[in-house]
Amino acid sequence: MTPEETSALIRVLDRAFDTDPILGSLLSEKKHRARAATALHRAAVNYAVRFGVLEIAAEGAGVALWLPPGREHLTFPRMLQTGFVPLALELGWALPRLLKIDHVLTQMHTTHAPEKHWYLFFLAVDPAAHGKGIGGALLEQGVVRAEAQGLPVYLETQTEQNVRFYTRRGFVVKEEKTIAPGLTNWALRRG
Known part of the structure; x- marks a missing residue:
């Protein structure tokens, strides 16, 4: 991808997650x-x-970021290699709180998807393109790939509206948990 294409995708993610509950709870x-x-x-x-x-x-109106079996968990060395340090610097005093939230998310992930699986890291559709089936089509691509390999798909969301989106597409809520004051996480799985 060119730097311009990468920047365009980042802008889509920024717009789609403008009201992200986790970042909103931290900053x-x-x-x-x-x-x-x-x-x-x-x-x-x-x-x-x-x-x-x-x-x-x-x-470019929608993007899905998937982590494949065997790489479905973020690791510290890989995070260092891919630019998570600027995020840590930007978070500053809020970083310890994010790490506590991440610890709970990781525990839920490990509990509800202990075997090899595909992990939906991010699914984003530019708000201007909502309602056109873009998110559903992107999700379906990943589900078809996982099913062809005989593997489940795992994801989490902190937005109740997203829970409805995923359950309409065959995902099952495995756990709903308050992970910080005013912040709920839903662990979902298909397969």
């Missing part, structure tokens, strides 16, 4: 939260390009 100031989101999305795209699968739909 109250909008500009600070936006900088942290951009750092997170840049690192996530880099991570998926290097260690996973990045799928783009509808001329």
